[in-house]
Amino acid sequence: MREYFTLFIGALLVNNFVLTKFVGLCIFFGVSKSLDASIGMGMAVTSVITLSSMLAWVVYTFVLLPYHLTFLTTIVFVILIASFVQLLELIIKKQAPTLYSMWGIYLLLIATNCIVLSVPLLSVESNYSFVKSVVFSIGSGMGFALALVLMASLREKLVYADVPKPLEGTGVAFILAGMLALAFLGFSGMI
Amino acid sequence: MFTVIMVLVVLGGIGAVFGFILAFANRKFAMEVNPLIHEVEDILPKGQCGACGYAGCAAYAEAVVMNKEVPPNLCVPGKDAVAKLVAEITGKKAEEVEPRIAHVRCKGTSEKATLSYKYKGIHDCKAASLIQGGPKGCKHGCIGFGTCVSSCPFGAMTMGENGLPVVNRKKCTGCGKCEESCPKNVIQMISINARVKVDCNSKDKGAVARKLCSAACIGCGLCAKNCSYGAIQVQNNLAVVDKKICAEKCSEATCLAKCPTGAIKVANELIVNKNSDTLKVTI
Numbered sequence: 001m002r003e004y005f006t007l008f009i010g011a012l013l014v015n016n017f018v019l020t021k022f023v024g025l026c027i028f029f030g031v032s033k034s035l036d037a038s039i040g041m042g043m044a045v046t047s048v049i050t051l052s053s054m055l056a057w058v059v060y061t062f063v064l065l066p067y068h069l070t071f072l073t074t075i076v077f078v079i080l081i082a083s084f085v086q087l088l089e090l091i092i093k094k095q096a097p098t099l100y101s102m103w104g105i106y107l108l109l110i111a112t113n114c115i116v117l118s119v120p121l122l123s124v125e126s127n128y129s130f131v132k133s134v135v136f137s138i139g140s141g142m143g144f145a146l147a148l149v150l151m152a153s154l155r156e157k158l159v160y161a162d163v164p165k166p167l168e169g170t171g172v173a174f175i176l177a178g179m180l181a182l183a184f185l186g187f188s189g190m191i
Numbered sequence: 192m193f194t195v196i197m198v199l200v201v202l203g204g205i206g207a208v209f210g211f212i213l214a215f216a217n218r219k220f221a222m223e224v225n226p227l228i229h230e231v232e233d234i235l236p237k238g239q240c241g242a243c244g245y246a247g248c249a250a251y252a253e254a255v256v257m258n259k260e261v262p263p264n265l266c267v268p269g270k271d272a273v274a275k276l277v278a279e280i281t282g283k284k285a286e287e288v289e290p291r292i293a294h295v296r297c298k299g300t301s302e303k304a305t306l307s308y309k310y311k312g313i314h315d316c317k318a319a320s321l322i323q324g325g326p327k328g329c330k331h332g333c334i335g336f337g338t339c340v341s342s343c344p345f346g347a348m349t350m351g352e353n354g355l356p357v358v359n360r361k362k363c364t365g366c367g368k369c370e371e372s373c374p375k376n377v378i379q380m381i382s383i384n385a386r387v388k389v390d391c392n393s394k395d396k397g398a399v400a401r402k403l404c405s406a407a408c409i410g411c412g413l414c415a416k417n418c419s420y421g422a423i424q425v426q427n428n429l430a431v432v433d434k435k436i437c438a439e440k441c442s443e444a445t446c447l448a449k450c451p452t453g454a455i456k457v458a459n460e461l462i463v464n465k466n467s468d469t470l471k472v473t474i
Binding site for chain 2: 059063064067068069072075076079080083084086087090091093094095160161162
């Protein structure tokens with residue numbers, strides 16, 4: 001139990017994907033302008049990462065490993081995730097229209113995002129078991145959501161700040177992300 | 192050799208499996224999108240202003256087609272022409288859209304209005320209004336940092352040299368974005384057929400209002416007395432015009448003549464002049 005908890009906290013805070021590994025930055029800067037959108041996006045990313053890394057784990061363990069095709073991992077995962085997101089979109093659109101209208105375009109934006117790819121890749125690289133890879137994905141997804149929500153709240157305040165002209169908009173957002181990353185560095189001694 | 196074959200088999204297999212699953216899902220979970228929605232969306236002006244009360248043009252198009260209760264005339268920028276087309280497509284009855292225009296209810300230019308302090312903070316009306324209600328002496332007037340100008344999706348507003356926003360009548364679609372953005376409620380949407388308008392938002396008592404701004408409505412009620420139809424009332428030290436009575440009955444606009452500060456004015460000279468010859472003299 002303790003092992004899983006450490007893994008979860010590690011993925012959530014200590015090795016936060018956005019703020020220490022710097023993946024998923026395009027969504028991080030693109031969707032962090034408003035708090036509502038960032039919450040929706042965070043939830044969408046968490047669920048897609050979890051589901052797709054389950055799928056990826058199954059394919060990796062039962063197809064790629066036995067036939068010594070591990071050099072295909074990246075390309076196979078890309079195909080898996082892209083088609084899986086498509087499938088998820090079709091199902092959600094029909095079965096849960098309210099959820100679909102809430103996630104809207106974000107779901108498809110995730111299809112080609114690096115954070116969704118890197119989580120399954122890292123978890124097969126570390127030889128995690130199925131349960132461990134699920135815990136790891138939930139942790140990293142929630143870590144991403146946390147970073148996104150923090151950033152969005154900061155940027156909503158930033159609108160009223162007197163920012164020097166050349167840094168307005170994305171420029172100051174990058175500086176802010178750097179500071180946030182520094183703050184997250186403080187977690188590195190935890191485990 | 193074995194590896195090459197396995198690569199082809201595995202990749203081909205995964206591709207084929209997902210291809211079939213997606214094809215199957217596409218059929219099973221097919222959503223029939225009403226083609227009328229696209230037709231309606233094409234007609235709408237795509238300002239995405241949200242004056243209809245929906246998140247954007249696409250959302251309104253969907254609502255107006257799918258929901259019987261949603262009237263076809265909600266698109267303010269589209270005016271009558273769009274309302275008619277939307278009504279035609281959806282088979283609903285079109286009611287007239289009254290074309291609106293933004294009206295800045297303040298004439299307190301930098302010369303006329305006094306300042307209570309010098310503001311050096313963020314150049315934004317909302318931010319400035321948080322500090323003692325803004326730098327102007329009159330706490331009901333236009334702050335003049337142009338939050339409305341930047342909120343206009345149609346580029347119809349500019350900041351005049353006198354520190355007050357100017358509405359371009361030709362470009363203004365009446366969507367009401369500026370009305371929402373103004374922290375002082377200075378901007379109000381009025382019918383383009385309105386005859387007279389009160390260019391002031393001050394609820395201060397006459398003496399105070401006059402001291403703070405020489406263009407203020409001091410609530411003296413002379414316009415109300417001079418209106419033969421009882422269309423004007425003084426509420427909270429501010430003259431309020433009943434648009435309906437004013438538009439339907441009056442053709443002379445006698446109310447303007449006696450205003451000591453010039454706060455009440457003809458809203459649209461073209462319209463009033465068309466109906467009345469006497470007014471040309473009084474203006």
